[in-house]
Amino acid sequence: MPGDDTVARRRAAALAGHRGDAAAARRATLDDDATVRAAALGALARCDDLHVGDLERAAADPHAVVRRRAAELIGHHGPRRSDSEDGANDGAADGPLDRVVEVLLADAAATVIDAAAWAAGERWGLDDDGEPTGAPPEALALLVDHARAHDDALVRETCVAALGAIGDPAGEAAVIEAMGGPAVLRRRAVLALAAFDGPDAAAALRAALEDRDWQVRQAAEDLLDARPQP
Secondary structure, three states: OOOHHHHHHHHHHHHHHHHOOHHHHHHHOOOOOHHHHHHHHHHHHHOOOOOHHHHHHHHOOOOHHHHHHHHHHHHHOOOOOOOOOOOOOOOOOHHHHHHHHHHHHOOOOHHHHHHHHHHHHHHOOOOOOOOOOOOOHHHHHHHHHHHHHOOOHHHHHHHHHHHHHHOOHHHHHHHHHHOOOOHHHHHHHHHHHHHOOOHHHHHHHHHHOOOOOHHHHHHHHHHHHHOOOO
């Protein structure tokens, strides 16, 4: 159990975000306790003072709780971009931030990969016209590998969901393969198939109408009904 002093520091870090005290939040990112550092990252985001450099350092933190928090914040907020960081405004931070997501997707801890996969889906999801927004090939490859073969079931599920959210054709085969997994994975996969309109995805949806899990069957029926008829 954390000592009273650690709890007090963690509370102070969180309160710094609510009070708009970015300086105090930034100092807390150097705390000896990982939970304090994780709270400090959230406080910086609340202060609108979270930079790519903060996330890069958090992604290299020795404790998974900090690395996972970095992934969550990328999904929720992204960094504050400024002229003093990464050169300029208007997307200059995108390249470095993409690399942070890739680092987190390659993490050794399943909890970190799970959060990073969710962040990837949020970051590179389909645009308003249903078109892919351009996930980096390295990130896509990691998501595909995890969806197919990661030891942690939750990681596989989250990666399949992320591939569906991103909708890049490079992820289609892995999503279809997931339809051969356990029921909970098939439920994720059948929803992810909505992002793909090729004949293989359509065939997988039609096959899902006969799935032994009623939720998979229902989702497949709903998706097929919603698709334009040829």
